Amino acid sequence: MRNAEATRERILEAALAEFSAYGIAGARVDRIAKTAGCNKNLIYIYFESKEKLFTTTLQKHLMRVYEELVFTPEDLSGYAERVFDFTMSNPDLMRLMTWSSLEQRAESPAERYEVHGKKTQALQKAQSDGKVGASFSPGFLLTAIMTLATAWTATNPFGPSLHPEAADNPAELKDAIARAVRLIAQGDTLSGK
Structure with missing residues (x-):
């Protein structure tokens, strides 16, 4: 389970870099997967879609803002x-x-x-x-x-x-x-x- 959570966190960090640089339309799931060191299909298993990955990434970081x-x-x-x-x-x-x-x-x-x-x-x-x-x-x-x-x-x-x-x-x-x-x-x- 730890490995799955670590992979999910790597995907979210790679997604932050990708989405902040290119937005939703310009972001590429294959680049996120490559940066996160995982299979592209794994991103869809965890997050269902690129839009859901974007929303999850935004929500994760906004929650950090609200806490800090x-x-x-x-x-x-x-x-x-x-x-x-x-x-x-x-x-x-x-x-x-x-x-x-x-x-x-x-x-x-x-x-x-x-x-x-x-x-x-x-x-x-x-x-x-x-x-x-x-x-x-x-x-x-x-x-x-x-x-x-x-x-x-x-x-x-x-x-x-x-x-x-x-x-x-x-x-x-x-x-x-x-x-x-x-x-x-x-x-x-x-x-x-």
Whole structure:
């Protein structure tokens, strides 16, 4: 059983590299099999289809994100800093997520919606408790935080192209993102409204 699980993990790691480079349409199961050191048919036995392999690969890595990046509505700037560090250190996953959005053939794992729902609920409670400004809806606030924290990943069309020199000093960039998130999270409390 250990050997089967090890083979399955090698397939998922090879799939991450292949799908992040080529997307679903451009990925080749034979290349994944060769990289994983297994028979191509074994991939279909484990995962049924290329699309299912893509979804399983995405889900595996998103679950890792959810476990490693604890959401803290009382410290949104700290959360943004952790997201920034993670995404800058995991460009393959960011490309995989981009391909998922572009091709929209692979279903997003249900856990993704569930996790985001829990985050927006936590933000709504933090707003009700006066810990986070209520100028923006929880969904908008979460989207703004994630957008800022991931703006300089290689797959983002704006950060790297419009302000490429910012990535030369990641500590300064991360600090600027954290400050922006603090300002957004405070909302109208800054203007006294």
